[in-house]
Amino acid sequence: MGKLVFLKLDGELKKGFRVALEIWQENSQKISIRGKLPPVTELTTKIKHHWEEKYRFLGAPYRLKAKKKSWFRGKITPIGIFKDSSPNRRNLEECKESAKDLSSKMNIWLKSEQFREVDNQLRENLNQNDNIQFLICTEDLLLCKLPWQQWELFKSFPKIEPTFAPLQFTYNQKNRKLANKYKPRILVILGHKEGITLEKDQRLLEDLTKAEIRFLVEPKRKDINDELWEKCWDILFFAGHSETEGDTGRIYINPNDSLTIDELSAGFKKAVQCGLQLAIFNSCDGLGLATALSECQIPYIIVMRELVPDRVAQQFLKYFLQNFVENKSLDITVREARERLQVLESEFPCATLLPIIYQKPTAPVLTWTEIININQSTSNPNIKYVEPLIPVPP
Structure with a gap:
């Protein structure tokens, strides 16, 4: 039995x-x-x-050096110091302890008396055997930095992978342009790769025989824009360097150029009208990217909530593709791929906390088969309308 949960959080951590x-x-x-x-x-x-x-101190490439591999798929602008050595054991252990402390403090907060009835209703009305979509709706990006996957509530519900969504959204039901196709079409953008290895991502995608794939390697801005406007895509994939500046996401597409999502927003909106269902940004610090892509009405977005080590990004993509083509739902696919990263946490702490889903609240459940067999409506068949929570007055 399918259930859809909206947990709407209106405010910010400092004010409640x-x-x-x-x-x-x-x-x-x-x-x-x-x-x-x-x-x-x-x-x-x-x-x-x-x-x-604690986490970024392990080796974030605040300045990349020529001919040197970096630990993260992070920013390429020289705003700090790049560490010449791998993280030592003491730093790794301190990061792990810090992660445990953050999880503990979050769970204490979620046991607050004013929240207890919400927690009780969740436990009473959800069942372990239910297929559950669980959306955390918020405008506070800092809230998305919490390790929600470690909420004690979810220990009782192994089928839940919490996803994030905007608090305010517009319900719309539009027809999509349909194309006769037998394979999902994927636009792959491999951006600036200084210090990281994107060839592994490319090989994993090239081996995906169940899809039709177009590669753009270190493209110009016009190349991306033309593909978004002139062809129909089901999935967009980006790998390379990215960052969030304030609340604004930025990707580095070649050695000389970077861009924000807003700079291609018209192209992304056109792609959605033509059937784009999923955008995957296998790159660093993607919360700013997710919110901007959501404003373009892309139904589902996968990003990394923080800087991501190159190996972690590669392994996540491998596990994700293995699961998704087997027709598991997107949230279960991400959960299983994310949890399989646990084996890397002795070397890369917090790896299992990095991948997150950001989605349009009215998006239907997404599977590989659903991408092939596009329905006429983009709305979720489980709901008619969800009233947005009224913002707190200034």
Whole structure:
């Protein structure tokens, strides 16, 4: 039995959140309750301390050196110091302990008295055997840095992979341009590759015989724009360097050029009208990319919430493709691929926390078969309309 859960968090960590929980089943709303989460300055500080001081300290390439491999698929602008050696054991252990502490503080916060009824309703109305889509709707990017996969609630529900979605969204039901096809069409953009190895990504995709693939290697901006406007794609894949500056995502497409999603927004919107269902950015620090792509109405987006080591990105893609072509749903595919990264965490702490899904709240469940057999409607058949939570007045 399928259920759709919206956990709407309106506010920010420093000021607290108004909470709305909605559980939908069989085209009707089963549960709708309100609650609160208190402000927690300590958690805000801990998020920044963990990711910026413990995790990135392991070897983020704040400045890439010629002919030197970097640990992360991170930014290429010289704004800091690149470490010449691999992380030592002490730094690795400190990062692991910091991750545990962040998870512990998050779970303590989610046990707040004002949130208890929301937690109770989730436990009472969800079943281990249910197929559950669980959307965390928020406009606070810092909230997306929390390790939600480690919420104690999810230990009881192995089929849940929490995804993120905007708090405010527009419900629309549009017909898509349909094409007679037997294989999904994938546009692959391999961007600037200084210090990292993108050939592994390329080989994994070349071996994907169940898809029709077009490669753009270190392209010009016009090359990408032309592909978005002139052809229909089901999946867009990017690998290379990227970063989030403030709330704005940026990708580096060749040694000389970078761009934001807004700079190609018209092309992305055109691609969605033509059937684009999924965008995968197998690159660093992608939350800013996800929010911008969501504004272009792309149904599903996969990004890395922080800097991602090159090997972790490669292994995630391998596991993801293996699962997705076997027709598992996108959320289960990502969960299983993400959890398989655990074997790398002795060398790359927090690897299992990096991949996340950001989605359009009304998007239907996505599988490989569904990409091939596109329905006429882009709306989720499980719901008719979900009322957005009214923003907190200034």
